[in-house]
Amino acid sequence: MTDINELKSFLNVNGIAFRENVLGSSLTTFRTGGDVRFVAEPETSEEALLVINYAAEKGLRYFIIGNGSNLLIPDEGLDILFIRLSGKLKEFEIKNNTVFCGAGASLAAAAKASVAEGLMGFEWASGIPGSVGGAIAMNASAYDGEIRQILKRITAVYQGRIVDLKVDPDLMAYRHSEYAFPNMTVLTAEFELQPDDGGARDRMEFYNQKRKNSQPLNYPSAGSTFKRPKGYYAAALIDQAGLKGTRVGGACVSEKHAGFIVNDMNAKSRDVTDLMEIVHKTVYEKFGVHLEPEVIVLK
DSSP, X not given: OOXXXXXXXXXXXXXXXXXXXXXXXXXXXXXOOOEEEEEEEOOSHHHHHHHHHHHXXXXXXXXXXXXXXXXXXXXXXXXXXXXXXXXXXXXXXXETTEEEEETTSBHHHHHHHHHHTTEESOGGGTTOOSBHHHHHXXXXXXXXXXXXXXXXXXXXXXXXXXXXXXXXXXXXXXXXXXXXXXXXXXEEEEEEOXXXXXXXXHHHHHHHHHHHHHSOTTSOEEEEXXXXXXXXXXXXXXXXXXXXXXXXXXXXXXXXXXTEEEEOXXXXXXXXXXXXXXXXHHHHHHHOOOOOBSSEEOO
């Protein structure tokens, strides 16, 4: 990254927090990756706008990061500016039937709080480890629930300014959203829920127990490694291909859930990507189905 001193001066003048040479493994749930050169942590929408516009004007390579629950950072690190929303942009509050969230807020925490406040419609998300912004970017879904079903409004940085948008659910689909970087950067979101029918807490506890029973939550991972191919289930194809337990270095296809690649022996990011290639190749050779990664592999 060029002009690093100029960037530091800009952030200092504007009172925007930042960190240098941040260990990549501390930024992702895979717990792999080398140093990231620079992480800016704006705490308000105005600060986020300043940083994003600065990076765009200076031609700096930048990336918006949330909880890193769907991300792989290379072992050699990245000479890049990460922008990670902090402060007020990590908070949420509930008023009546609406959950107001900063995009950096924990999706699971907001979902659990909504149930505690006597609301339903968000309980399916209480076990998803990502941020609200990341969930919007990929239209997170589970147990017949989807972000687009409850997301009503967002504010975002779009074309150099902050805009307030009513969400069109038709612009979101399975693991796809027009409300995502690099098209725009979501800053805040409003979710509209319904009064609890009396079963929200039971459903939430059932979903979380089901996750615990079926997923390798005790190991670092990024959740489902591959998207669901049309007409199939990725985990079933991987299982039927006999790939459970297949290992490259410290990365392994989970014995508990074939859709997960886990870091169970101090894996490198390269171990994960090499294993992803083996899984893709084997499944295609056996079933003629291309598995598309759900994990974003930065380079």
